[in-house]
Amino acid sequence: MTAASTPPASTYVFLDSCTACGACLLTCPEHAIVPTLPLQVRADRCTSCGECVEVCPADAVLEVRRDEARA
């Protein structure tokens, strides 16, 4: 039995090096990034695809795996 809504495997943290260029917002296929300062990821939409990490020119997106976060 699995729960109907499984949380994504990772959460994402935006570091101070973010220049607010908007690349991750435009790239996210799920429109999961909320354009606040700092940016936030909606856990109910994010699929942990990692594209925001890949596209960021400032290395400002940090992936935090939930299993590591619990450890």
Ligand code: SF4
């Ligand atoms: S991991 Fe994928 S779905 Fe989640 S915020 Fe980044 S680009 Fe969007």
Ligand code: SF4
């Ligand atoms: S791509 Fe990187 S620098 Fe650009 S808005 Fe997103 S987190 Fe900030």
